[in-house]
Amino acid sequence: MINPESQEILEARRKRRLATIWVLAATVVAGNLAGWLGFIKWGPLQSDPSRWVGVHASAFLFWIAVGMLLLCLRDLVSIRLHGSTPPTYQELTAESTSRVRKPANAVRRWMAKNQALVGAAGLIAGAILGHRFWTV
Amino acid sequence: MNNVRERLLRSYAAAPTVILLFTAVMTVAAGIRFWGYAYSPGCPAVTSDAWITGAAAAVVGAFFLGGLLGKLPHRHPGSNEVARFGAQLGLTIFTGLIAVAWWYETRALANPDQLPAITSLTLCIKANERDWTLLVFIVGALIAGRWLWHRPGTLFG
Numbered sequence A: 001m002i003n004p005e006s007q008e009i010l011e012a013r014r015k016r017r018l019a020t021i022w023v024l025a026a027t028v029v030a031g032n033l034a035g036w037l038g039f040i041k042w043g044p045l046q047s048d049p050s051r052w053v054g055v056h057a058s059a060f061l062f063w064i065a066v067g068m069l070l071l072c073l074r075d076l077v078s079i080r081l082h083g084s085t086p087p088t089y090q091e092l093t094a095e096s097t098s099r100v101r102k103p104a105n106a107v108r109r110w111m112a113k114n115q116a117l118v119g120a121a122g123l124i125a126g127a128i129l130g131h132r133f134w135t136v
Numbered sequence B: 001m002n003n004v005r006e007r008l009l010r011s012y013a014a015a016p017t018v019i020l021l022f023t024a025v026m027t028v029a030a031g032i033r034f035w036g037y038a039y040s041p042g043c044p045a046v047t048s049d050a051w052i053t054g055a056a057a058a059v060v061g062a063f064f065l066g067g068l069l070g071k072l073p074h075r076h077p078g079s080n081e082v083a084r085f086g087a088q089l090g091l092t093i094f095t096g097l098i099a100v101a102w103w104y105e106t107r108a109l110a111n112p113d114q115l116p117a118i119t120s121l122t123l124c125i126k127a128n129e130r131d132w133t134l135l136v137f138i139v140g141a142l143i144a145g146r147w148l149w150h151r152p153g154t155l156f157g
Helices: A007-036 A052-082 A101-113 A115-133 B002-009 B011-034 B054-069 B081-110 B118-128 B130-149
Strands: none
Touching: A007 A052, A052 B081, A101 A115, A115 B054, A115 B130, B011 B130, B054 B130, B081 B118, B118 B130
C-alpha cells in the first residue's frame, strides 16, 4: 500500500514525536526527583529507610505509566489529525547514521522479530519471581 | 444493524468481544463477591513449594497454547482509520488504568495502615478464590501468547 504522505511529512512527524518523548522523559525524571526530595507526598513511610526502595520503585513505575499515557494521548490526537499512525523508524527509508540510533534500530529489529521469545522469557521470569517472593 | 452484525461476526471482532465480555463478567462477579469485604493483613497464609506449581505450569502452558491458537485460519480486515483509532483509544484507556493502579500502589506502600497494597489484595483474592484467580491468569497468558506469537514479522506472523 502506498502511503499518501510524503517522506518529508513522515520524517517531520517522527521528529515531533521524538521531541515529545524527550519532554516526557524529562517529566519522568523530574517527577521522581520531586518524590525523592519530598516535594511530592506519597505517605508517612515515604522516607522510612526500610520502605524507601519499595515506595520509590513504585513511584518510578507510576511516572513511567504517566509518560506512556501522555504519549498515547499524543498519538491519539496525531491519528485523528493525520488519519494514520505516527511513522516508525521502519517506514523511514533512510537508515540513521547516528552512533546511538543505528545500534538502537538494530536492537529494535531483533526485538520485533523475536518478541514472542522475549515475551515468553518475561512471563517465565515473572512466574519464577512471583513464585519465589510472593509465594504465588 | 445488519452492518454491525456483519462486523461482529468477523473473527477479528469476536476475540476482543469475548475478552471484553469475560472482563465484564469477572469484574461484576468480583464486585459482588468482595463488596464490603473487610480486608485484614492476616489473610490465609499461602505456602510455596520449592518446585514450580501446577498452576504456574498451566499459566506458562496457556501462553504457548495461545501461539497454537493463532494458527487457526482467520480473516483480517486490513488496517483502516476507525480500527487504528479504536486500537489507540483502547491502548490509551489501558495505559490510564495502569497509571491509576501504580498511583494507588505507591500511596498504599507509603500508607500501609490506611490502604492495602494491590499485591496484598491479589494474594488475599488468591487465597479466597484460587480457581477463579487461576482462570484469570490462564486467560491473560492465552491472550498474551496469541498476540505475541503472531505479530507481523515475528516467528509465525
